[in-house]
Amino acid sequence: MNDMNELKKIVIDEGRQYVWTGLQKASVDEWHWSSGDPVLYQNWTTGQPNNGHECAVMKNGEWRDRSCSESRHFICNNMNTGLVFVNQTMKWRDAQSYCRQNHIDLVSVRNQNESQQVQKFINDSHISGDVWIGLFRDSWQWSDQSNSSFRYWRSDEPSNDGNCAAIIHLAPRDWNDVPCSNQNPFVCHEDKLILIRENLTWSEALRYCRQNHVDLVSVHSEEIQRRVMNVVKQASTEEVWLGLRHSCTVGLWFWVSGQTVCYQNWAIDDSDKCESAVRSGAVQSGGDQRWISFPETDRLNFICTRNEE
Known part of the structure; x- marks a missing residue:
């Protein structure tokens, strides 16, 4: 939605x-979570999905299309x-918009633990019938091959x-499907970040980024954290x-670019272990994508910037 808000200023x-x-x-149709997370865990009722429908509900811990x-x-x-139960009935896309405007998004059920948490919430809230979850399928893909499921x-x-x-230029500048042969203006982007899928130590990763x-x-901001995500x-x-x-x-974290660490997104900060290896910061590639402290000698993927901030 942050990208969409920026586009609205341009279009x-x-x-x-x-x-x-x-x-x-x-x-090819694929199932997506509205939040953008990949669908690795599935918990369909026996025989489901079977109706060719494109949205999913949850009932008794299982999914139906x-x-x-x-x-x-x-x-x-x-x-x-x-979790927040909305005691209104809406179409799936209207429910998605409501969650994004008032909370974060429609609920994701990405693993068995989350499935149990959602079902407990449904039971404790005495919710009867099935409820929309943030699972949908479509065959739309981004030209940069990203797996974003934002629509x-x-x-x-x-x-x-x-x-x-295409974006309809009139407010609220939402989307429409049109023939690809039409001639329209367009918006380009260059991603400022690049993921390097090589396993290097922190020092090796730093050297690689600065050389290449x-x-x-x-x-150093929530906006950059969203780009990282x-x-x-x-x-x-x-x-x-x-x-x-x-x-x-000095007992402090610092960014190699020179900025002080004001914005923080820690899951685990065990940098006080100063008797062991020097520690550096990493971000989780799944889950809540928060930061974790690691010994600098661990070998991980890494993210480089392509231009000066």
């Missing part, structure tokens, strides 16, 4: 109806309060008018090096 009325995005329809146009109660994720379709779209997605790009990434999901290691270093001499 203006130039006398044309549409502006191209990098989203194109492919030949349903038409996205049906109205259901739903559960959102909230940063502060955890911003206009109501009742896509409607099979075409195989490419600019530097190991410094995450977009690229880190493709990593082949569970953690990925950042340009974050700890000094036992």
Whole structure:
């Protein structure tokens, strides 16, 4: 949504109806979590999915496919309060929009532990019937091969008018599917971050980034953390090096780019273990993608910046 808000500032009325995005329809339908996480864990009811529908509900701990146009109660994720039951019935996309505007997103059920937590929440809240979860399927893919499942379709779209997605320039600048042969203005982007899927020590990763790009990434704002979250999901290691270093001499973390560590996103900070190896900072490639302190001699993937901040 942050990217979409930036695009809304750029996309203006130039006398044309549409502006191209990098989203194109492919030949294979895939299931996605609304949050963008890959679907590694599945818990379908026996015989499901079987109806060719594109959205999913949860009931008695198991999933069923349903038409996205049906109205259901739903559960959102909230940063502060955890799970939130919304006692209104909405279509799946309307429920998704409601969760994103008022909380974080429709709930993800990415593993057995989360499945048990959601089912306990349903039982404790005395919720009857099935509820929307953040699981949907489509065949739309981004041209940069990213696995982002963010969608911003206009109501009742896509409607099979075409195989490419464009932004309608009029407010609220949502998306429509149109023929790829149409000629429209377009928006380009260059990702400032690049994931290197080689397993190097922190010092080796730093040297690699400075020789081949600019530097190991410094995450000194929530905006950069979101960029990191977009690229880190493709990593082949569970953690990925950042340009974050700890000094036992002064007892402080610092970024290799020189910025002080004001913004923080720690899951585990055990940098007080100064009797052991020098520790550096990494980010989780899955889960909540928070930061963890590791001995600098561990070998992980890493993220380089491609340009000066």
